[in-house]
Amino acid sequence: MAVDVSGYKGLIFDMDGTLIDTMPSHLHAWEQTATQFNFPFEQEWIHSLGGMPTRKVAMQLNERYHIDIDPQKVADTKTSLFRTLIEEGSIIACTFQILKEFYGQKKLAIGTGSNQENAIKLLEFNGILPMLDAVVTAADVENHKPNPDTFLLAAQRLGLEPKDCVVFEDTEIGKQAALAAGMACIMVVNGQLVA
Numbered sequence: 115m116a117v118d119v120s121g122y123k124g125l126i127f128d129m130d131g132t133l134i135d136t137m138p139s140h141l142h143a144w145e146q147t148a149t150q151f152n153f154p155f156e157q158e159w160i161h162s163l164g165g166m167p168t169r170k171v172a173m174q175l176n177e178r179y180h181i182d183i184d185p186q187k188v189a190d191t192k193t194s195l196f197r198t199l200i201e202e203g204s205i206i207a208c209t210f211q212i213l214k215e216f217y218g219q220k221k222l223a224i225g226t227g228s229n230q231e232n233a234i235k236l237l238e239f240n241g242i243l244p245m246l247d248a249v250v251t252a253a254d255v256e257n258h259k260p261n262p263d264t265f266l267l268a269a270q271r272l273g274l275e276p277k278d279c280v281v282f283e284d285t286e287i288g289k290q291a292a293l294a295a296g297m298a299c300i301m302v303v304n305g306q307l308v309a
Contacts, residue, residue, distance in 0.1 A: 129226040131284035139199035223248040262295035
């Protein structure tokens, strides 16, 4: 569906699952990590945490399964496994079209829960990085999605008020963060934009 973003000065995109289809690679890396650390792998639950930094997901695993794994070790393992799968992520057409259409006309940013190294690598590999005015990753904020900090910092780096920005997201956690930041949110559902 066509969405109207004419009323906004800035467009902020989540990355994984919104602009680049990396979710299969993330899930594959989590599955391998689960095998290595011997914890259950529930694909739907892990997918529902999309947008949350890896270390926080690892902390949630301890809580959910009443286990005692080192969140940093788990996060480091998953992150390095994902790094080997980066080239498998493909561009998501509906959001990439919007990015291309408004490049040079509106301010463009990424607000992702991914770690900085992987985010920059993915954006470079897909030719997106040169089109952006700002990139905010997990390293840039203390309070991650569903807190609004990622998107508020993106707006700040764009030099815009939150009300002048619209967020593109694919998870409920991301949508909560956008709304908490006082921004409108357009969802990406099965490769389609849903306002």
